[in-house]
Amino acid sequence: MIPYHKTTGIIIKVRPYGEANKHLTVYTRAYGKIHAVAKGAGKIKSRFGSTIELFTETKLFLYKQQNRDLYLLTQADIETHFKNISKNVRKYTYASAVTDFINTFVPFGEKSRSLYELYYNTLQKINTEGHEDRIFSMFMVKFLTQTGFKIALNLCSACGSGLSRNIRMAVSPKHGGVVCEACSNGISTVEVYNNTLKLMELMQRKSFDALANLRIEDKSHMEIEKVVEHFLEYNFELKLKSLKVMESIRNYGA
Ligand SMILES: [Zn+2]
Numbered sequence: 001m002i003p004y005h006k007t008t009g010i011i012i013k014v015r016p017y018g019e020a021n022k023h024l025t026v027y028t029r030a031y032g033k034i035h036a037v038a039k040g041a042g043k044i045k046s047r048f049g050s051t052i053e054l055f056t057e058t059k060l061f062l063y064k065q066q067n068r069d070l071y072l073l074t075q076a077d078i079e080t081h082f083k084n085i086s087k088n089v090r091k092y093t094y095a096s097a098v099t100d101f102i103n104t105f106v107p108f109g110e111k112s113r114s115l116y117e118l119y120y121n122t123l124q125k126i127n128t129e130g131h132e133d134r135i136f137s138m139f140m141v142k143f144l145t146q147t148g149f150k151i152a153l154n155l156c157s158a159c160g161s162g163l164s165r166n167i168r169m170a171v172s173p174k175h176g177g178v179v180c181e182a183c184s185n186g187i188s189t190v191e192v193y194n195n196t197l198k199l200m201e202l203m204q205r206k207s208f209d210a211l212a213n214l215r216i217e218d219k220s221h222m223e224i225e226k227v228v229e230h231f232l233e234y235n236f237e238l239k240l241k242s243l244k245v246m247e248s249i250r251n252y253g254a
Helices: 083-087 089-105 113-128 132-146 194-205 218-236 243-252
Strands: 004-017 021-028 032-038 057-064 070-080 168-172 177-179 190-193
Touching: 004 032, 004 089, 004 113, 021 057, 021 113, 032 057, 083 089, 083 113, 089 113, 089 132, 089 218, 089 243, 113 132, 132 194, 132 218, 168 194, 190 194, 190 218, 194 218, 218 243
Parallel strands: 032 070
Antiparallel strands: 004 021, 004 057, 021 032, 057 070, 168 177, 168 190
């Protein structure tokens, strides 16, 4: 196998490594999520400069060490710098929350062109547009679909029967979608407004741009978060750190 690789990736985690190096987690187009070491990147005058800053999309030249899952970064060039994200606390917090999904739920080495596009587009929207809460909700709904846990919203996901639309509806992570009244008895469900389900159905189907003018109440954002959180925890048995941060943004209006 050729040990040299070239791809584009977004830096999703950076930490000091040894005396003068940095350990990176990068979500790449070609190889999915990888670990890489940037030697000397911890020095003040590092040749890597801002190419390996968090949320930067970078063109990477990598050397894969034999029998190791660690790549060595030999050269890096900036592809996209999301400059508003690094300057604005609110945007930075939303970008961190989105990135937490990639860090937590995407397995190493699993490549997905469409998930990469979703992540990149989401960062770009956060960088250039307002209404970060809408962008975040759309990302969450689309992320579930991309990772194979699209929420079934049209028929009862337990018995398959048609649903009578009440104001409040029950969603079951175990059954993978909305459940009818009869099936919701005695099982663990998340209760949301039918209106929230309608929004989620639109978000599954339509692009960011198609829903650019969609008005969403805070209440619906919170319900979407709640549903997505329960689905992810049920299916991955892992917890996100960032949703609490989102709560504090809403409460204090950062
Ligand atoms: Zn049912």
